[in-house]
Amino acid sequence: MINKIKYIIKVFFMALLIMCWVMSIGYANRIKPKHKTANFYLLDEATHTSKISEFKKGNKDLDIVGWREDDFQEINNSDLNRKVDKVKVLSVKGNLSLILKSANLLKDDFKGCLIDEDTAYKLFGGVTNIIGSKLEYKGEQFVVRGIHNDEDSNLIVNIKNDKDVSLNGMTLNSEKFTSTKLENFKSQNGIKAVIVDGALYYNFAKYISLLFPLIIAVIIIFKILKRAYIVRRKPVQLGIYLILSICTLLLFMKITNFRIKIPLDMIPNKWSDFEFWDKLWKESTQKYEYVLYMKKYGLDIYNIKNLISSIKYSLICVFLFLISRKFIKFKSFKGVISHMIIMLIVIFTIVISISNSMYNFNVNLPMVWFIYPAYIFVEFYLMKKDLLESIKE
Structure with a gap:
């Protein structure tokens, strides 16, 4: 025994x-990460979303996404009279899959959004059957396309083409880039940033x-x-x-x-x-x-x-x-x-x-x-x- x-x-x-x-x-x-990437952490607010299009004009094969994060934002669900404040919103311009492994928000989908599980419970009472539901952010309506779990932000949306927004950072597909080429890309385009390997963590x-x-x-x-x-x-x-x-x-x-x-x-x-x-x-x-x-x-x-x-x-x-x-x-x-x-x-x-x-x-x-x-x-x-x-x- x-x-x-x-x-x-x-x-x-x-x-x-x-x-x-x-x-x-x-x-x-x-x-x-899904791809080999490099993160550009911008040191000032001089780089705007319009720069993303300029970069791609000079190099059509360039795979890049610009992003901005805003804290202490408010999201509303008018149908259920619920709101969530102090949320973190990630606004992106470009290929979102460079940041998220489970990205299901197309880059030209300006009416769609992704939310995290916690926000889904607060706004809709759960995570089932919320695809297609609507929420409001900054006076605009967005349709929930999915739940994301690869990021700490509460809400993810695309930046519209007609808006020129100051960016906090950019993520670039660096499969064909050495560190020297990345530094050259930064200096040639006048970008003030610190470049960090996307796979560092x-x-x-x-x-x-x-x-x-x-x-x-x-x-x-x-x-x-x-x-x-x-x-x-x-x-x-x-x-x-x-x-x-x-x-x-x-x-x-x-x-x-x-x-x-x-x-x-x-x-x-x-x-x-x-x-x-x-x-x-x-x-x-x-x-x-x-x-x-x-x-x-x-x-x-x-x-x-x-x-x-x-x-x-x-x-x-x-x-x-x-x-x-x-x-x-x-x-x-x-x-x-x-x-x-x-x-x-x-x-x-x-x-x-x-x-x-x-x-x-x-x-x-x-x-x-x-x-x-x-x-x-x-x-x-x-x-x-x-x-x-x-x-x-």
Whole structure:
């Protein structure tokens, strides 16, 4: 009976560990942009919506959206005599899909709008059957086209062609742009802005969510290299362990899609060009300081909230894993296999289905299914090897 209780506790503990990791990956994936983008945070109000058309005239393939955010606005539902004040309104000019993954508001739809779930409840009493409903903003009627959840703004509308509105920022599809080309685009058009990678928050969240599998990979490689050192006078065994360590590293990079990329702009003509490195360091420092202290818009707030959640669950996962190493051990190969089967069928299936249904996370990734079982197997194998070596001695 006691052994069964202990086993149930182990299963529950592992389920909790995996759930936290899934949550970390899920929150990171929430802020993964659809496109490679660059955000221009404008430093003055001299750039207006008319500039968007001018930019596109000079480059027809340019994919860009200008945006402005207004706080403390009021929205009304005259049919139900309801109003919501102190809302945040995002007005856009251009391709909205560069900002929202679930954008369903066409750029020439000046009568349509998107609202968030909270505002939908306040104005209409729920989120069902509200598509096509009407609301009022600044004396104009707008038709609700959908509920958005990729931004922290309450209402999203298009800016009409006949209005010239001052912008807070612009988002540009940067698939064909290097950082140098972006800077040239800014200077050639007289734009006063700080350019920030549109995937800045996602990249940080992604690397944080990889902390758990990275620790596992380091532990496995360290233990394999330790075994390689023990058998260093046996060339065949030494070669096998070294190959295993390299394979482990390559496998980790493969299943986590971890890539080390150095932008061409970050490579100087000469490695001894210390002025280049000094300039690069200063520019990077200034950019991150700006991001840290700048006014946070709805898109930033949404990303920051998900980033914080991803970091939180990743750290909890690592903490639980470090604890699990002390009491989750297996004495037989049969115990390892049976536990893996239960973990794969029950824990992973339940955890992933819960995360998909409750949080709409897309986390059915190979690393979720493979990393932890691989660690348990290698840990058991090397433990048995060490035990056999000690018995021989």
